[in-house]
Amino acid sequence: MLSLGVVNVYFLDTDEPGEGWALVDTGLPWHFSAIVREARRRYGNTAPTGIYLTHGHYDHAGSAAALAAYWSVPVFAHEAELPFLTGQCDYPPADPSSCGGWLSLASHFASTHGRDLRPYILPLTEGPQGWEPIPLPGHTLGQVGFWQESSRTLIAGDALMNLKVDKWLPRKGLSWPPPPFTTDWFAVRKSLERILALEPQTLYFGHGEPLTELAPGELAERTEWFAIARAGRYVGDPVRQASDGNPIVAPIPPDPTKRLTKALVLGALATSAYFLLKNKQNS
The missing domain is CATH 1.20.5 (Single alpha-helices involved in coiled-coils or other helix-helix interfaces)
Known part of the structure; x- marks a missing residue:
C-alpha cells in the first residue's frame, strides 16, 4: 500500500514469483510521479501487468491515463463504470446535504466529471493473478473490491472507509463511503453484507489505514450500528443505469x-x- 494523503493505491505481487505485479487505483492526477517512484523502488523498470480500478472517481482514477501511457498497459474497470471512463457521461452530481463537516463543504467544488481513458480502458473480466474481483456497488454503480482467498485479504475501495469525514477535521474510524459522492445507499448496505460474508482478516480501504488481524465476527460487531443515511437526495432516489450506460438521476432539488x-x-x-x-x- 502507498498512502498519498487521504487516498491509497495498492501494489499487488502475483502469487507466482517473477510473474509481475499489478496496480490497484491511481490516486489524483498529481500523484503520477509518486506512484512511478514507488514502482521503481519496488520493481525496478518492470511495468505492471495492468492497472485495476475499484471505481472511476477522480481520486481513484486521476493518474490512470498518464500511468497507462507511461507503462503501455491496459486499465481495467467494471463494465458499469465504463460510460464514466470513456468520455460518454459524467458521474451524478455530489450531494452536500448528505453529511456535515469539511467534506460537505468540499463537495461543492469537487469534480464529478467522467474521464476518457481510451484506448487503454477495458472491461474487467478477472482480477490480477491471485485476486478475485468482488462487486461492491453503492458508492458508484460499478465499484469492485479485490479479494485474495489465500490470505483472506480484501481491498474494499470506497465500500467502507477507515476515516470519519462528518466533522471539520478528518479522524480515524470505520465509516460508510464518502456520503456526498455515494448514489445508492441500499446497494451500500448489500455490499457491506457481502464484505461481512467474506470474513476478511485484513481489510484495505481507499481512504484510511488498513485493519489487520480481524477476528471472526469482529468486523460485523464494529459495523452493526451502521444505518443507511437518513438525509440526502440519493437516499430515497438511488441512481440507476440506463440501457445505454448513462446514469438515471432523479430531478435534483x-x-x-x-x-x-x-x-x-x-x-x-x-x-x-x-x-x-x-x-x-x-x-
Missing part, C-alpha cells in the same frame, strides 16, 4: 447553500488578499 457557500469562500479569499496587500504596503 435546488441547493440553497451552494451560492452562499461559494460567496463566503470567495469573500474570505478576497478579505485575506486585501489584508496581505495592506500589510505589504505598510511594511
Whole structure:
C-alpha cells in the first residue's frame, strides 16, 4: 500500500514469483510521479501487468491515463463504470446535504466529471493473478473490491472507509463511503453484507489505514450500528443505469447553500488578499 494523503493505491505481487505485479487505483492526477517512484523502488523498470480500478472517481482514477501511457498497459474497470471512463457521461452530481463537516463543504467544488481513458480502458473480466474481483456497488454503480482467498485479504475501495469525514477535521474510524459522492445507499448496505460474508482478516480501504488481524465476527460487531443515511437526495432516489450506460438521476432539488457557500469562500479569499496587500504596503 502507498498512502498519498487521504487516498491509497495498492501494489499487488502475483502469487507466482517473477510473474509481475499489478496496480490497484491511481490516486489524483498529481500523484503520477509518486506512484512511478514507488514502482521503481519496488520493481525496478518492470511495468505492471495492468492497472485495476475499484471505481472511476477522480481520486481513484486521476493518474490512470498518464500511468497507462507511461507503462503501455491496459486499465481495467467494471463494465458499469465504463460510460464514466470513456468520455460518454459524467458521474451524478455530489450531494452536500448528505453529511456535515469539511467534506460537505468540499463537495461543492469537487469534480464529478467522467474521464476518457481510451484506448487503454477495458472491461474487467478477472482480477490480477491471485485476486478475485468482488462487486461492491453503492458508492458508484460499478465499484469492485479485490479479494485474495489465500490470505483472506480484501481491498474494499470506497465500500467502507477507515476515516470519519462528518466533522471539520478528518479522524480515524470505520465509516460508510464518502456520503456526498455515494448514489445508492441500499446497494451500500448489500455490499457491506457481502464484505461481512467474506470474513476478511485484513481489510484495505481507499481512504484510511488498513485493519489487520480481524477476528471472526469482529468486523460485523464494529459495523452493526451502521444505518443507511437518513438525509440526502440519493437516499430515497438511488441512481440507476440506463440501457445505454448513462446514469438515471432523479430531478435534483435546488441547493440553497451552494451560492452562499461559494460567496463566503470567495469573500474570505478576497478579505485575506486585501489584508496581505495592506500589510505589504505598510511594511
